[in-house]
Amino acid sequence: MKKIYSFDLFDTLVARGVNHPKDIFTIVGAVSKVNYRFIFFKLFSFRKIRVFSEKLARFISKKEDIDIYEIYKIINFFIENSKDILEVEIKLELHLIKPKLENIEILNTLKKQGEFLCITSDMYLPFDVIKKILNENNIFVNKVYVSSSVGLTKSSGNLFKFIADDLDVDLSQIVHYGDNIESDVNVPNALGCKGIHVGHAFHKNSNGFLDCFKSPIQNDVYYKIGYELCGKIAYVFSNNIYNNIKDNQNNLIFGARDSYLFKFSFDLFFNNEINYKTYYTRISRSLVYLPQCYYSNSYDVLFYETMSCENFFLRLDLECPSEFKGKSAWKYKNDIILFLRNNEEFNIQLKYKSSNAKTFLKENGFNRDLYFIDLGWKGSIQNSLDLIFNNELNVKGLYFGTTVNDKFKRGFAFNNKKPFRNYFYITQSLALFEFLFTEPEQSLGAVKVVHNKISPIFTNDENLNQINNRRKIELGAKQFLLDFFEFNNMFEINNEDINRSIQPLIYNHTMVVKDEIVSAFLNSSHSIGFNGSLKANLIEYSKLSIKGYLTAPWKAYFMHDLRKKSKIKYFIYRVFFHNVFFFIFYEYIKFFFRKIRALIYG
Known part of the structure; x- marks a missing residue:
């Protein structure tokens, strides 16, 4: 007795790259110019109108299932250009659907064995769209049964009965694979078919347009957070950078290590038509710490944090004098400054290291007016740059967030802590947030001359395992940006x-x-x-x-x-x-x- 091998389609052989099927409607609303028939309808999102119209179409239909055209007949009451929106939704469905290779492999194995295969799907998309989905994902079967065309559903069991009659087989000859425990397993089993559960569709509610897009890899938390957070933040911030720079006359300096994703996103999306001069420059507080002192001719700038004298002299690469040990650097500031002024060897090294650092910066983009781009907060590196270059060039800061009131520093998510809510969300998890956006490399300590070339010296400040975890975050973030670049072009x-x-x-x-x-x-x-x-x-x-x-x-x-x-x-x-x-x-x-x-x- 021959067997009929039936496969569900959505969330079994293919899956949408979104967190919830209704996220498609959120995205349609974001990428379409919806012309509402009455101003009042604008109070509702397209998603709400789309969900309501589908419920109403099902309620008034005499069939077990409906197709998308029946849904849009209802939508047409609310929207003037419903035909255009329908085309966008179908185009979006086709774009966002990706194959589930592990289940397609099961189907292909049966195909090689010469078995009869069919698709059995509860879906409002029309038959021709379903066929296109199958062809684009290299899924080849003998027959296709779609509830929108037949008017019967799996969930009622009547679609399985229809298949048995159409193929002139007994229900016991049907083996059905699917992800839904009820309509793909319990219902066919109750009819005498054999329902086999493959996988599980996990749907969660999304909050906003960007949150809709789901990582294609869900079992690697680092890749997943890179895709679902870091890549999205990088795109939005790089979009903000593009909207805030006036022309391509200024260099764009992306400060390492926290802005590597921002540069990748900016170059990918916005640095094509206009040739901006972008740099990814390795810079840190330790690199500019001594040069700011030398070029401003002020030792006062070395004192900006509460610290012990031991830690203070460690920053200067000096041994802490015995008279300062165990004391606060702030309290003995004047005495320390006097000590430094009289330390000839220190001042020789100060000049040498400062000159090397400034040369390094000039070779890496700090040679004309510029925008300095970083994750942000106080913008202390920008303050040091102003002291080092004085009137040689102008530095304007573009940051993801700032906590200071400075007209030359502009924050995106929060500017001078406003809006306070965004400031609160990020600063209460500051170390974690910064970690997620840090390049998977060691941090910069200083620069030195090697073979007549100034080269960076990196610190050994974290273990390889952490760096490898951030590489996974990087992979996820960059994959989102590449996917979204393709989406943005369509x-x-x-x-x-x-x-x-x-x-x-x-x-x-x-x-x-x-x-x-x-x-x-x-x-x-x-x-x-x-x-x-x-x-x-x-x-x-x-x-x-x-x-x-x-x-x-x-x-x-x-x-x-x-x-x-x-x-x-x-x-x-x-x-x-x-x-x-x-x-x-x-x-x-x-x-x-x-x-x-x-x-x-x-």
């Missing part, structure tokens, strides 16, 4: 939809604690000190106290852990500490403290 995207999706994208990856993220980054750290001297754990089990909260590297995780221990404490901390208002208040307290310290110690 569809015209509404910038408003892109910008609106930034805040929920950041929120979902910084404020929502996921077990896979905790497991992946629990034993990782990030270099936050000068020249990689200090480490910050990305995630750690903090003492459940106010001090523990303030020092926690990822405060959302602290709250996640606190909620397990005490819901009352969790509520109290949520009200008084873990919110935008406290973060801003705490930031201004720290700012006030620094001002007082500067007044006291000079």
Whole structure:
């Protein structure tokens, strides 16, 4: 007795590259110019109208299933150009569908054995579109049964009965493969067919246009977060850079290590028609630390953080004098400056190292007016560059976020901490966020002359395993950018939809604690000190106290852990500490403290 091998199509042999099937409607709304018949209809998103129209079309239909044309007859009541939007939706479906190779291999094995194969799908897309999907994904079968054409569904069991009658076989001769435990397994089994469960379609709700796009690799958390966060942030920020630069007369300096994805995205999307001069320059606070002192002729600039004298002299590559050991550099600032002024050997080295650093910078893009692009926050490197180059060139900063009020520094996600919500989301997880965007290389320590050429010297500030994990993040991020570049060439995207999706994208990856993220980054750290001297754990089990909260590297995780221990404490901390208002208040307290310290110690 011959067997009929039936395969479900969507989420079995092919899958959309989105988190939820309805994300297609969100994307259609973002890439289409929808002409609503009445202004009132604009209050609803296209997605809501599309979902409502499908429900209504199913309600009034006398068949078990409908096709997309019946849905758009309803949509036509709301939208004038419904025919154009229908074409966009079908085009989008075809573009976003990718093969599930492991299940196609099962089908191909049966095909080689000479078995009879058919597609059995509950789907509103018309028969000709289904055939095109099969051809484009190299899926070849004997027959295709689609609920939209037959008017019967798998979920009712009637589509399986129709297939048995059409092929003149008994239901027991049908073997069906599919991902849905009910319509692909339980229903056919109840009819006497053999239902085989292959895979599982995991759908989650997306929040905004960019959040819709799903990583093609889900079992590697590093690749996944690269694809679903870092690549998307890189695109949006590079788009913002493009919109903020006036012409190609200025160099664009992308500072290593935190802006490598921004440069990749900018060059890919925006550096084609206009030839911008872009550089990826290895620069760090340690590289510009001494040159800012030499070229400004001021030792005061060396004092900008609270530190011990031992750490201060370590930065200068000097042994700490005995009279300063165990003391605060700020408190003994004037005495230290006097010591440095009288140290002839130090000042010779200061001039030599500063000259090398400036030459290195000039050779790497710092030779005319420029935009300096980095992840951001205070923009301290830009301050040092201003001192080093003085009036030789103008430096304007373009950052993902800034915490200072400076007309020459512009932040995208937050500018001078505004909007405060974005500032809060990122700074409460600062070490983790910075780690995700750090190039998978060691950080720059200094430069030195090697064979008459100035070359960078890298620090050994983290282990190879961490760097390899960031390489996976890089792969995921760059794959998103390549995929989105292809998408961008096919569809015209509404910038408003892109910008609106930034805040929920950041929120979902910084404020929502996921077990896979905790497991992946629990034993990782990030270099936050000068020249990689200090480490910050990305995630750690903090003492459940106010001090523990303030020092926690990822405060959302602290709250996640606190909620397990005490819901009352969790509520109290949520009200008084873990919110935008406290973060801003705490930031201004720290700012006030620094001002007082500067007044006291000079």
